[in-house]
Amino acid sequence: MSVLVDHDTRVLVQGITGHQGTVHTRAMKEFGTQVVAGVTPGKGGSTVEGVPVHDDVLSAVRASRANASVIFVPAPFAKDALIEAVDAGIRLCVLVTEHIPFHDMLVMYHYARSKGARIIGPNCPGIASPEKAKVGIIPNVVFRRGRVGVISRSGTLTYEIVNGIKEHGLGQSTCIGLGGDPVVGTSFVDALPMFEADKETDLLVMVGEIGGTAEEDAAEEIRARFTKPVVAYIAGRSAPPGKRMGHAGAIISRGKGTAATKLAALEHAGAKVARFPYEVPEMVAEIARKLERR
Amino acid sequence: MSVLVDHDTRVLVQGITGHQGTVHTRAMKEFGTQVVAGVTPGKGGSTVEGVPVHDDVLSAVRASRANASVIFVPAPFAKDALIEAVDAGIRLCVLVTEHIPFHDMLVMYHYARSKGARIIGPNCPGIASPEKAKVGIIPNVVFRRGRVGVISRSGTLTYEIVNGIKEHGLGQSTCIGLGGDPVVGTSFVDALPMFEADKETDLLVMVGEIGGTAEEDAAEEIRARFTKPVVAYIAGRSAPPGKRMGHAGAIISRGKGTAATKLAALEHAGAKVARFPYEVPEMVAEIARKLERR
Amino acid sequence: MVKLAEWRGKELFRKYGIATPKGTVVRSADEAERLVRSGGVPLPCVVKAQVLAGGRGKGGAVRFATTPEEARAAAEAILSLTLDGQPVRELLLEGKVNLSRELYVSVALDRTARLPILITSGQGGVEIETVPDEQIARQRIDPFPGLALYACRNAARSLGLSGAAAGDLTGLLRALYRLFDQEDAELVEINPLGLVGEHLIALDAKVIIEDDASFRHREYAEIRDDRTPLEEIAREKEIAFVQLEGNIGVIANGAGLTMATLDVLKEFGGEPGVFLDLGGTDDPKKVTEAFLLMAQARPKAVFLNIFGGVTRCDTVAKGLVEAMQTVPSSERFPLVARIRGNNEAEGIAILRAAGVTSVPDLRASAQAVVAEAGRVA
């Protein structure tokens, strides 16, 4: 199995009848994903892109044996949607929704954890493992099967970097967009051991941002336990303190969370650090060549 | 190891400077238990029965490497005491305190569970494994080492029965008083697999009461998975409905929780059912004789 | 266990935002008539006995009135009733509600799961025990994070509610759960819950508050419930004391042992009249108090069954003997004792000095006390 998803992943779409739900149900199916059910309360009995819609998650799971969920439900109702998914036995939930209050995420995170469920996101593009499955909204076009793992706090920047990797003739094992919020269900530190264990990943690209200490925590984990090569990029070197740079989590507050400390920590942990996004594919290609020569 | 406690059990006493705390610290020590620390906020630095007292649980655990706690703290503060113990890493907590609101117990139970900690009680005498360790207030005199496991919702009735077993020349492996409240940390169903797995237990005595469905649930577990002989007694055959019989949990409400249904379920599950408390030691002795003859 | 009268339950409901009919509690027929005359309760109205007994409908304890005179008559009739041994002292007068459906909702404790449980049924207005299981929906509530929205949607579906009524139900269920949680309730039940247009209204209220949480709910301390006066005194003295139908008093230590003693007595033809659990105490003062309480219940005979584990037999015996001397001779009763365990010999000696014999065998001692009770009668 690749990281978190594979051919056995059976996806439920919560909020399937909305615009995003519908568009990405189609995109996930085009990617080759088994999208087995959707939920929109009050719309049970209809279908979206050939996928049966249910009124509640438990019925959907019983009918479809879904084992992963992608949530497009608006922020005020996202907490309830997540709890419903967890209560129905779903153990992998991708929260695409943005603007979820972090106080809600605190509850969601600890509730999911207590039930053994994993959250990816919120405010994230989700997971994709080319030629296997995609849970979320990562664009299909930039992907190609390969042996580069990708974990990132951003969306578009990652697509650009992944696209660059493809243009260098390489591909991805699994790509996870962890989300740009201050409280995320899965952080770099949580994702690293999965890629360390993944036999389909040879090297890892890590795309971070200013704000918080997720990259510093990851550096510590890399130093201590991660044995594969890492190429890291941190966005926001030029960001001023106290300003929220698009992502709720991307803010330098009280002198903490600067790109400089993150870059220093990652370099110290032995990661290759790129100064520009376009350097990432170049570094990846170089490492891949070396690995091949071995 | 015997069930839950053994020679490596290192007991912390929360509320050690109170009357009960002091008396039972001495009794536990006399039983041969390692009582390694006590806690009473504001009394740190003193000693009780030679046991050093700390202001908070974390300091006590760090200083003493305690791995079990017995809580004598008054009901309004018991919830906090339990949370403090769990947060300090204690994974076995015996709650002697009675009259803890069950709404508090709901919180305590699920909090402890989420951290992998086990609660025995509340309103319970605790655990004793003769010649090994005792965590709680079970009287020392009635015990003798042997191969009979005992689980019970009551205190004194159990001492009487255990004493009877001793008078028949037999002894106990481990005895657990689960407590008489409607919400307990460890129920019969939770305790059964531990005695099933325990190599030092040959047969099990189960002392139940009216109220709830703990005995019916246990009967189901016995039927499905428990392979050792069981002798069961249920107190409260003559209790009228709607009256709370001393224990908060001992009440027949809306026709549920009668002794009759419990006895029927246990009999159906293959347990030997005693009609009188004094029959229990007789039945135990008879089974023990048969087991010996094999 | 404090069972609240319907009108108190409805007061709580309103505090939590649950709709109830407009109503007022009265204690006389005069008051009832005046209330209706002054428009304090709209006509037609319902006059309901405020007692904790069930099955009020059948006993004529719920009547309707369309005029102040009828209200007076209904009040008079109901105030003359005695239901389950309880004389009716309070009446609730409420405007009659024209409902389209009667539903059932409650929040209770699921002991096995250690979680609150939300119970809903489309079959309201009858005792929930009589409703077939497949017509009842049960959903467990995790206190963290609390009652989920989706559970409310499921409940609405199970009740056949949609649109505005489903929205109303969500608000109601959240309030109900909040009440259960914040008031330390054992049970909060609305049966029937009336559907009026697209709104829900609580036509009855059954609220039981947990005793053990009284340290944070002083407001319930004064409320009388269905305890007997002696049970009330025992509660204040923190003695587990239950009055039963029979004539033999049982004093034992520990709830389980006390129950078992009752069972044994019954088995030998005795009729237990008092359950008195001394608990873990061997405080002579408390033992004395318990004994005096027992005397007030006027038993034909008393059976004392003590197993000294944590408790010491001698101190229990001492307290007992002291108490015996305080009881006036007119109130004395035959006493059969069985004392075992910790300091057993000393305890037996103390009792013997006071003229009480301890019979060590439970069977024999039970038979002895049954015989004593029979002799007195």
Place this chain on the structure above:
Amino acid sequence: MVKLAEWRGKELFRKYGIATPKGTVVRSADEAERLVRSGGVPLPCVVKAQVLAGGRGKGGAVRFATTPEEARAAAEAILSLTLDGQPVRELLLEGKVNLSRELYVSVALDRTARLPILITSGQGGVEIETVPDEQIARQRIDPFPGLALYACRNAARSLGLSGAAAGDLTGLLRALYRLFDQEDAELVEINPLGLVGEHLIALDAKVIIEDDASFRHREYAEIRDDRTPLEEIAREKEIAFVQLEGNIGVIANGAGLTMATLDVLKEFGGEPGVFLDLGGTDDPKKVTEAFLLMAQARPKAVFLNIFGGVTRCDTVAKGLVEAMQTVPSSERFPLVARIRGNNEAEGIAILRAAGVTSVPDLRASAQAVVAEAGRVA
């Protein structure tokens, strides 16, 4: 992110039961004098500028007064100040408090643990960042079951409080956490927290409310904070827009890509002046709105960097061209575009037709826009 002015924070404190000095907010020297004269604020009093800038003490923005005349003079002086570019418009007048110690307490978010964190220090009255780590106590708070009593006791010990003061602290910390939780705060800080006798009193208030929870906190919607007027407009239109010091505007899609674009610009000698993240949208109307907003910021040059993943390059380009036509010629600016990804060719064609060239290489395009900005200056 809504930063509350001190006086608003203190209003919240009082709502949650946290003691503050008696005080009133005024907006003129007249008002200040009248307030003191009428006894609305006791003397001696403190006059404090109500701005969100830090370091008020050093800038003369906090003054003391012992007479109404002095209060007037202090108010006049402070109202003439500009702190961190913000003119002072509001003053808080408060009775001076005689405290024996200055402490520090706050509740914030621990992102790594995904838990609220309680931070306490005996070194209050200075910025917490300057306090040595060993003099700061940090305790994580589990939202279920909430702030534990024992954590409050630990905090009291770390602050050297005992007896009544420790009891007061427990109440204060529970209120502080409740505020953090129920108001959806990012930060609640009391610095200094004054010890007066055995009581604690909040002498300052720093409260930051989370934007994303505004759907349940309409009450904060009207509160102005430290956003620029353009940032305020952007917020209403739900466009991620940040004004910076430089002169080159950046429009990109996705926060990470926008930040990376800024970084690249800076590396090549450019000074980014606007961060504008289109997000996942390719709605031409939203693109137009964003472009017009950018125009209002009067950049010397604008760099458009789009990677079409979910977004389609052609629809972004369409929106952009439409917007360009709406901008008055006086406000036009040179535009360098880089469009890659989904429907790239169509997007480039649309831009070219409107006279905008797309440079595919990020390096080259960044250099081009820096050159443009330099030319205009």
